Amino acid sequence: MIRILVNDGIDASGKKMMEDAGFFVSTDKITQDDLMTKLNAFDAICVRSATTVRKELIDACPNLKVIARGGVGLDNIDVEYAKSKGIIVINTPAASSRSVAELVFAHLLSLSRFLHDANRNMPKSGSTDFGKLKSSYAKGGELEGKTLGVIGMGRIGQEAMRIGIGMGMNVIAHDPFMDVVVLNVGSQQFPHTANIKSSTKEEVLSSSDFITLHIPSLAKPAIGSEEFAMMKDGVIIANAARGGVIDETALLEALNSGKVGGAGLDVFENEPTPRAELLVHPKISLTPHIGASTEEAQLKVGTDLAKQVIAALS
Numbered sequence: 001m002i003r004i005l006v007n008d009g010i011d012a013s014g015k016k017m018m019e020d021a022g023f024f025v026s027t028d029k030i031t032q033d034d035l036m037t038k039l040n041a042f043d044a045i046c047v048r049s050a051t052t053v054r055k056e057l058i059d060a061c062p063n064l065k066v067i068a069r070g071g072v073g074l075d076n077i078d079v080e081y082a083k084s085k086g087i088i089v090i091n092t093p094a095a096s097s098r099s100v101a102e103l104v105f106a107h108l109l110s111l112s113r114f115l116h117d118a119n120r121n122m123p124k125s126g127s128t129d130f131g132k133l134k135s136s137y138a139k140g141g142e143l144e145g146k147t148l149g150v151i152g153m154g155r156i157g158q159e160a161m162r163i164g165i166g167m168g169m170n171v172i173a174h175d176p177f178m179d180v181v182v183l184n185v186g187s188q189q190f191p192h193t194a195n196i197k198s199s200t201k202e203e204v205l206s207s208s209d210f211i212t213l214h215i216p217s218l219a220k221p222a223i224g225s226e227e228f229a230m231m232k233d234g235v236i237i238a239n240a241a242r243g244g245v246i247d248e249t250a251l252l253e254a255l256n257s258g259k260v261g262g263a264g265l266d267v268f269e270n271e272p273t274p275r276a277e278l279l280v281h282p283k284i285s286l287t288p289h290i291g292a293s294t295e296e297a298q299l300k301v302g303t304d305l306a307k308q309v310i311a312a313l314s
């Protein structure tokens with residue numbers, strides 16, 4: 001019987017699909033260290049971002065046929081090495097785009113109205129501080145009419161553009177590998193498309209009131225002190241891509257100098273232990289890497305993954 005290890009959880013319907021296909025599915029978590037001796041008893045492993053599948057583990061598991069990543073980022077898997085050993089590597093790039101893009105807007109809206117800070121500071125019981133807090137959060141801003149700069153014009157970037165257009169923002173974008181995207185920005189009732197051309201990175205950085213990043217982490221952060229210097233004063237920036245995309249030291253400097261008005265962070269250089277200065281900063285809205293964690297996205301990720309695993313092993 002084909003044996004699948006689901007090590008970072010999966011939606012119940014995805015598990016059921018694989019069981020209905022006749023596979024044995026274990027969802028009992030095996031620690032990263034124990035995988036070296038225990039994973040070889042399985043034909044496939046399904047992971048999210050918590051479990052890493054590196055060369056050493058692949059070498060220790062000659063029986064492994066499939067590595068399946070529920071989600072977009074494959075940075076926790078040695079993909080090329082796995083492929084060179086004949087292992088099929090799967091991910092679900094389309095399943096969580098909306099979920100991530102909506103979280104970005106949750107951060108942008110929160111930062112524009114100081115919700116993240118107000119939630120920290122609201123009086124815990126009836127108190128006279130209410131009026132003082134009301135005045136301190138009275139200078140919020142609106143998103144409508146502002147410029148949204150999207151760096152990375154892939155699936156998640158495109159969802160962010162669609163939401164931005166829906167909110168009445170001027171949307172500009174940059175992608176080194178794409179010239180233009182055609183977006184369906186209407187509804188069933190009012191179908192409508194919009195073409196967004198790729199502008200230069202400098203143009204996007206210098207013209208945007210809000211910036212959101214949808215690119216993988218490379219050797220050098222895409223946003224560091226040089227890039228912050230190009231931005232408008234008071235810009236609000238969101239990162240729900242990968243921690244290394246923003247240089248966190250440069251971000252803290254830019255927040256403290258007032259150059260950046262606020263940052264929404266779902267991902268961090270050091271996960272799962274982000275640096276303390278970020279966690280307590282009044283201008284940072286925080287979430288613990290939950291971009292893909294909605295009921296809808298979990299369902300789509302789980303069923304999409306199960307379909308691909310079944311096809312690969314049947």
Ligand code: 3PG
Nearest residue numbers: 048049070071072073292
């Ligand atoms: C992804 O790459 O899909 C996201 O970062 C989500 O990560 P997660 O699977 O750990 O929620």
